[in-house]
Amino acid sequence: MSVVPERRLALLGGGFSTDDDGLLDDWVLDQVPVPRPRVCFIPTTSGDAPAYIEQFFGAYQSRSCEPSVLHLFRREFDDDALRTFLLSQDVVYVGGGNTANMLAVWRAHGVDRLLREAFDRGTLLCGISAGANCWAEGSHTDSFGPLTHLSDGLGLLSGSVCPHYDSEPGRRLSYQAAVADRALPAGWAVEDGVGALFTGGLLTDSVTRTPQACLYRVEPGKDGGVDEQAMQCRLLVAAQQPTSTA
Template sequence: MGRIVAIASGDLLSTRPLNKYAIKLAKKQNPNVLFIGTASQDAQDYRDTFTKEYNKLGCEVKCLCLVSAPGEDTINHLLQWADIIYVGGGDTVFMMQMWKKYGVDKKLKEIYEKDTAVLTGISAGAICWFCCGHSDSQSFSKESEWEYCWADGLGIVPMAFCPHYNEEGRGSFDAMLLEKDIVGLAMENNTAFVESDGERYFIRSNKEAQAFLIQYQAEEMQKRSVDFREI
């Protein structure tokens, strides 16, 4: 069993306590952090902002940029170098397509199985650790009308995931989940799902934020709020 900190949403400031928790799980004084920004098409400003934040937290940061078509040796070297792998937000569907093209999907699952790095990320970078997620990927390719859709994940956590659950339009996750024979996890901004030492639990950086487990039984929705651990 590996280590995961899947952050639903928020900015780098509001989620700093959650990021510090992921750093703590690495059990290194100055851990190596690999940022994977595929979902934002490796946006330079995102990479710069992330690097500045994690440098402040005592980490060394490198970036894996798949859009620039790195060689397999480069990909393998960066993944092996990392104590923490952080996946940024953006277009989940595009990200998963690129990961499959370069074999990063299989490599990340192997890292989880061998527990060689903490796996973390936000929004699309949280969806990826689950079976599937409630995604706004259509909004990146359509200028006007678009709908929320399912995006496949790596399937490490056997649930459907919804980030940004407190934001407009995300309530459609409840109805869409009826299509899936699977438990749903809906998380508001500044909350995170954690897996560590064989345990799965929840943390948050905003004490007002909530998260819910949702399941359908005989087409009737069962929804309950989760408890959070103090950090």
């Protein structure tokens, strides 16, 4: 009897591009039960920015994994090779940038379909900012300049996502207004420093690298308001280095 792979994705409020401690990057790799997981970074949201790619390699080449990058603005694979490459990954990590532009480019190259297939096969999908937005049905974004709602996404996670819930002016109130007005469905608000793992569409782990950061569930409330529920987050700590004895 064949085993059905778990469908998993992670919303990140930090990682190699924003943090120096690497705690969220280590947490991502800990979710993959293989000795050297294959980790593909997709930097479409930034237009495949070279500096962003260098940051990724700088963080992941020193870890026990096999890092790679998928370029779409300078595409290297034909359709068959692209499918083979993406479906061979254990982790797909999507960077931050412009959510709307990224989704359009992915659809032009068929990456959206391949990510769905990888997800169904058990690849862990994750990302920060736009790389967290993209997995849900809708999201809160500044892709068009001012903060607004985007009723678009891959729909691998039901509901909506709001990144930078605590760190960018206007995010919290604007997202709450979109949920209250039902411009966006109920969803998850991610503060910087938080990681949230979903398995089969359900929240199965929530962590933070800073004690004050939190993950919130935001739903329409009574009288045109919202209900905001803080989820308990496990505090990540750096591994202790063994001490030497004389």
